[in-house]
Amino acid sequence: MEKRHADIIAEELEERIFGGIYADGDRLDEVRLAEQFGVSRTPLREALQRLARSGLVELKPRRGAFVCQPGPVDLIEMFEVMAEFEAICGRLAARRISDAALADLHDANDKCQAAVQAQDPDSYYAENERFHKIIYRESGNSFLEAETSALHRRLQPFRRQQLRLRGRMAQSMKEHKDILTALEHGVSEAAADALRGHVAIQGEKFHSLMATLKNAAE
Amino acid sequence: MEKRHADIIAEELEERIFGGIYADGDRLDEVRLAEQFGVSRTPLREALQRLARSGLVELKPRRGAFVCQPGPVDLIEMFEVMAEFEAICGRLAARRISDAALADLHDANDKCQAAVQAQDPDSYYAENERFHKIIYRESGNSFLEAETSALHRRLQPFRRQQLRLRGRMAQSMKEHKDILTALEHGVSEAAADALRGHVAIQGEKFHSLMATLKNAAE
DNA sequence: CATTCAGTTTTTGTATACAAGAAAGTTGAC
DNA sequence: GTCAACTTTCTTGTATACAAAAACTGAATG
Numbered sequence: 001m002e003k004r005h006a007d008i009i010a011e012e013l014e015e016r017i018f019g020g021i022y023a024d025g026d027r028l029d030e031v032r033l034a035e036q037f038g039v040s041r042t043p044l045r046e047a048l049q050r051l052a053r054s055g056l057v058e059l060k061p062r063r064g065a066f067v068c069q070p071g072p073v074d075l076i077e078m079f080e081v082m083a084e085f086e087a088i089c090g091r092l093a094a095r096r097i098s099d100a101a102l103a104d105l106h107d108a109n110d111k112c113q114a115a116v117q118a119q120d121p122d123s124y125y126a127e128n129e130r131f132h133k134i135i136y137r138e139s140g141n142s143f144l145e146a147e148t149s150a151l152h153r154r155l156q157p158f159r160r161q162q163l164r165l166r167g168r169m170a171q172s173m174k175e176h177k178d179i180l181t182a183l184e185h186g187v188s189e190a191a192a193d194a195l196r197g198h199v200a201i202q203g204e205k206f207h208s209l210m211a212t213l214k215n216a217a218e
Numbered sequence: 219m220e221k222r223h224a225d226i227i228a229e230e231l232e233e234r235i236f237g238g239i240y241a242d243g244d245r246l247d248e249v250r251l252a253e254q255f256g257v258s259r260t261p262l263r264e265a266l267q268r269l270a271r272s273g274l275v276e277l278k279p280r281r282g283a284f285v286c287q288p289g290p291v292d293l294i295e296m297f298e299v300m301a302e303f304e305a306i307c308g309r310l311a312a313r314r315i316s317d318a319a320l321a322d323l324h325d326a327n328d329k330c331q332a333a334v335q336a337q338d339p340d341s342y343y344a345e346n347e348r349f350h351k352i353i354y355r356e357s358g359n360s361f362l363e364a365e366t367s368a369l370h371r372r373l374q375p376f377r378r379q380q381l382r383l384r385g386r387m388a389q390s391m392k393e394h395k396d397i398l399t400a401l402e403h404g405v406s407e408a409a410a411d412a413l414r415g416h417v418a419i420q421g422e423k424f425h426s427l428m429a430t431l432k433n434a435a436e
Numbered sequence: 437c438a439t440t441c442a443g444t445t446t447t448t449g450t451a452t453a454c455a456a457g458a459a460a461g462t463t464g465a466c
Numbered sequence: 467g468t469c470a471a472c473t474t475t476c477t478t479g480t481a482t483a484c485a486a487a488a489a490c491t492g493a494a495t496g
Contacts, residue, residue: 062487
């Protein structure tokens with residue numbers, strides 16, 4: 001499948017915004033970016049339109065494109081919604097999950113455990129993501145799966161930081177255990193609650209992380 | 219706030235797709251639409267990009283834009299997610315709703331009741347929408363509010379037909395009552411359950427039937 | 437010293453022009 | 467008559483050109 005320039009540019013800009021290359025409120029100059037990418041303004045503008053739809057930049061008419069980094073309040077709200085999304089996936093998956101998927105979940109969880117013992121955050125991160133994606137999929141609702149994956153992706157850079165907190169991985173493994181047993185026994189509400197709590201904790205941790213950062217900055 | 223041509227065209231095309239002017243799979247010819255709107259291809263292409271981001275058209279590279287009407291399975295999935303979104307709003311709103319908003323809810327509900335007695339579906343529709351939007355807002359999470367409103371809007375044309383079902387409005391009023399009391403007493407789970415049930419249109423069995431059909435087809 | 441207003445400059449929004457790829461139509465061989 | 471390769475036409479993707487609106491400059495004025 002041939003990719004258009006606009007696609008590549010949109011992805012690259014998305015990476016940069018997620019990666020923090022651009023600060024909140026920065027103006028994205030069309031001509032400068034265009035010559036930087038070696039293309040004309042046309043595909044670049046298409047890319048900006050796309051980013052605007054995703055909420056990564058604000059497109060002020062006749063003014064230009066300004067990057068929209070989510071503030072602390074936005075992030076807390078998004079984490080709250082993420083927790084609820086995962087809870088929904090869990091509630092539905094508890095009723096619909098297949099045996100094969102349950103086996104996959106066990107496998108992902110075992111590899112998570114191994115990563116914890118090996119002190120390997122990257123591997124833990126990958127397997128943890130697989131664990132959650134399986135649950136999204138087993139919700140049996142591809143629309144929900146897409147929405148949840150999209151928000152997951154958007155929160156990815158912020159989630160990653162807080163994995164470094166001491167003891168988080170061990171605690172997370174306990175929560176995975178609860179999720180797994182709830183799914184195995186098909187107890188919808190337990191699965192939903194376990195997943196909501198599992199993700200909401202990340203949001204709260206993030207909250208305190210922000211607070212410490214803010215205090216440190218003062 | 220000055221609107222760009224691309225904005226107007228995107229809205230108009232969105233209306234047409236929602237309104238069923240274009241059937242699923244129709245190709246949207248750039249040059250024909252451009253001369254139809256009296257503009258060049260540039261703003262029209264921007265509009266198509268936006269519609270693609272919203273999932274209303276598929277943009278096949280070097281092939282053109284094709285409208286993507288959701289099929290029955292998609293609709294069931296989206297309605298299921300809508301029900302869960304509303305449930306989330308309800309759960310959060312039960313804990314966060316203000317007295318003023320509660321009064322507004324009562325007002326909207328009263329006007330709904332009046333519309334039912336007056337056999338006025340349009341008025342009912344408008345007040346019903348206000349009722350729900352208040353709950354979205356009182357979730358206290360503007361990100362959730364935006365996501366829920368977006369999905370609500372996308373499902374609007376399909377929801378409307380449903381209202382014509384005999385006795386639906388009366389039943390709906392009963393459910394509103396339950397939602398209202400749950401919110402008033404701050405009982406999160408009751409509010410969530412009431413809203414989920416209120417919005418869910420199809421039974422679980424039908425959904426899983428469709429899901430298995432879809433999986434079998436792959 | 438702040439302010440306002442005219443002129444300049446920059447930048448966006450749109451139109452047009454051009455190039456490359458895909459669909460369609462044609463010709464020729466079997 | 468059918469199928470395949472070639473050519474033609476059409477459509478998309480990209481570049482460039484132009485017009486209008488916003489930002490900037492700077493001097494004149496209260």
